[in-house]
Amino acid sequence: MMTTEHNTAPVAEDVIDQLLDAALMHVPFDGWSAASFAAAVADAGVDSTLAEVLCPRGAVDLAVAFHKRGDVLMLERLADEDMTGLRFRDKIARAVRLRLEVVDDKEAVRRGTTLFSLPQYAGDGVRLIWGTVDEIWTALGDASEDINWYTKRGSLAGVYSSTVLxxxxxxxxxxxxxxxxxxxxxxNVMQFEKLKAQVQSNPLLKPLLAGPNWLAQKIKAPTARDDLPGRWTTPRS
Structure with missing residues (x-):
């Protein structure tokens, strides 16, 4: 017997998209607030109970959806870009620029930045930024599986966050x-990476770096991409 389980997700996404589109009319005035969410539910004609099930945190969940929508649009633009001959640092710059250029409502981003700076939602903000930079690195072909997976994304997260502000x-x-x-x-990041490489290659510093390098080798990229980074490898028995 067939079930409707596989059809649930697309339907939910469609409803959230409707709510998000409706909310964006109110966010510039009321922010990502309960008032914006209530207005969006009314404007979209969505049952309030369904809206609360799909967005239990109300406008906060819509703000998350808004950010993720921007990531999807960036990836679509990035797939159409011809980056032949570009240096890798220029590819990164182009990707970050595309991520901002797909935004058609700067005030919604401003309101979201304010929202995710609040202590109770700061974790959401970190995950969203990390998700964006991970999408960029992955789209550009990064295949690192060690500590470089973290350092690349950490560096780009700093670049992306400061550029947004x-x-x-x-x-x-x-x-x-x-x-x-x-x-x-x-x-600035490239200069730091150059300095780091010089330090690593200095024979006088190698004994001092033996411990940190050994520790770094134990750190591996996460196998799942649905959470903040972090996975410690343990020796096989």
Missing amino acids: YWLGDDSLDHQASWEFLNRRID
Whole structure:
């Protein structure tokens, strides 16, 4: 006998999309708040009980959906990009720029930044940023399985977060100042990576780095991508 289990997820996603589209009309005025959520439910004509089941935290869950929608749009744009001949740092810069360019409502991002800076939702904000940078690295072909999996995403998370904050206050033509800021931040990361490589190759420092390097070798990339990073490998018996 067939069940409707496999049809539940698409239906739920469609309803959440309807609620999100309706909420975006109210977020610039009321933020990601209970008022925006109630207005979205009414405007979308969605049963209130169903809306609460799909979004138990109300507008907070819609804010999460809004961010993830941006990630999907970025990946679609990224798939159409011709990056032949670009340096890898330029590919990263292009991906971050695309992530911001797909946003058609800067005020919704501003309100979301405020929301996810609150202590009770800070964890959501961290997971969303980590999810974005993981999507970027994965789309660009990163295959690292060791500590580099974490350091790459951690570095890009810092670049992405600071660029978003700069972009929110940027009123330059076509956000040119933001893209220049982004390039400077990536240059900073590249300089740090160059310094790190020099330290690692210094024969005088190798004895001091033996312990940290051994520890780093024990850290592996997570096998599941549905949570914050972290997995400690244990020796096989």
